[in-house]
Amino acid sequence: MKISFSPCPNDTFIFHAAVNGIISDAPELDVTYADIDITNHLAAQPDGPDIxxxxxxxxPWIQPDYALLPCGGALGRGCGPMILVNQEESTQLDPRKLSGKVVAVPSExxxxxLLFRLWSAQNVPNGIGEIVVLPFHDIMPAVRDGKVDAGLVIHEARFTxxxxxxxxxxxxxxxWETDTGLPIPLGAIIAKxxxxxxxxxxxxxxSLEYAWKHPQVSQDYVLEHAQEMSPEVAQSHIDLYVNGFSRDLGEEGYHAVHALLTRAAQENIVPPIDVEALRWDRS
Known part of the structure; x- marks a missing residue:
């Protein structure tokens, strides 16, 4: 069975036991480790991986033969993306002054x-000047070196x-949490x-339950794929992004997904989508 997920610690932590044959019920998995921008586009292709x-x-762009699973993903509170600028500017720059600026993002x-577009629609009256898509690990150096004016970051960048x-x-x-009272839908698991x-x-x-019960067993595998991340940062990443929603989205999780995609569709950022039809465990 072909599966593709990122090399980030939350994904490798969750899937370690299944990938390495520890879970007897799991099929043999052929894994492709890929950045989220790559997997997003793979899901839009008719011959994409099984999971x-x-x-x-x-x-809104995935193939109709995929279903949204209620587990294995990343959704939570206090774990959202951030807009970064050079440190001296962060205490002085009015967000409205991003108007006309160049901002690097990890994926469109x-x-x-989506959160950036929704926020900027409210807070940057004349709009952003240019959006540049970069791999997420290149964004902070680009901001530091003045190649872009600001960067939208995710994952362990919150800590580094x-x-x-x-x-x-x-x-x-x-x-988002202040505006909606809802958790943030980040990464989803879909399956054919x-x-x-x-x-x-x-x-x-x-696989998730095994990882929680035996966290040390997956450590070498997690760090092997963690792009030179320190063990402390990798653990902070896992603690933040692997939570109860990773086991079961529940109605609160689905409500957050519906709210995000509905608001984005209303702003013409994404096509309209019926989240209820996409979910597998609908009643």
Whole structure:
């Protein structure tokens, strides 16, 4: 079975036991490790992998033979993307002055980008000047070196941006939670409907439960794929992005996904989508 997810610690932590044959119910997995911008586009292709980790923001473009699973993804509070600028500017720059500026983003089909677009529609009257898509690990150096005016960052950048001499202009997660009262939908797990979906959900949850019960077992695997991340940062990443929503989205999680995609469609950022039709465990 072909599966694609990112090399980020939350994904490798969740899927370690399944990938390495520890979960007897899991099929043999052929893994492709890929940045979220790559998996988002793979999901839009008719010959994409059987199971993928994608951004919730990419759901309007996925192939109709995929179903949204209630487990294995990333959704939570206090874990949203941030807009970074050089540290000296972060305490002086009015967000409205991003008008006409160049901003680097990790993907145009990411929750981070959707939140950025929704926030900027309210707070940057004349609009952003130019959007540049860069791999997320290149964004902070680009801001530091003055190649772009600001950068939209995700993942472990929440913990490491001061090392680059950068400051946070806006925490978009805080903005979203304050504005809606809802958690932030970040990464989703989708699977082809031709699979035994209930069995797939079962072994993903088994892999997650094993990781929680035996966190040390996956450490070498996590760090191997963590792009030279320190063990401390990798653990902070896991603690932030792997939570109860990773086991089960629940109605609150689905409501957050619906709210994000509905608001984005109303702003003509994404096509309209019926989230209820996409979810596998609908009643």
């Amino acid at each position: 993928l980790k994608v951004s919730y923001a990419a759901l 089909r990411s929750t981070a980008y 941006y001061p090392d680059y001499g950068l400051g946070c202009l806006v925490d978009l997660g805080h903005w 409907r031709s699979l035994d979906i209930d069995a797939t959900i079962h072994w993903i949850r088994q």
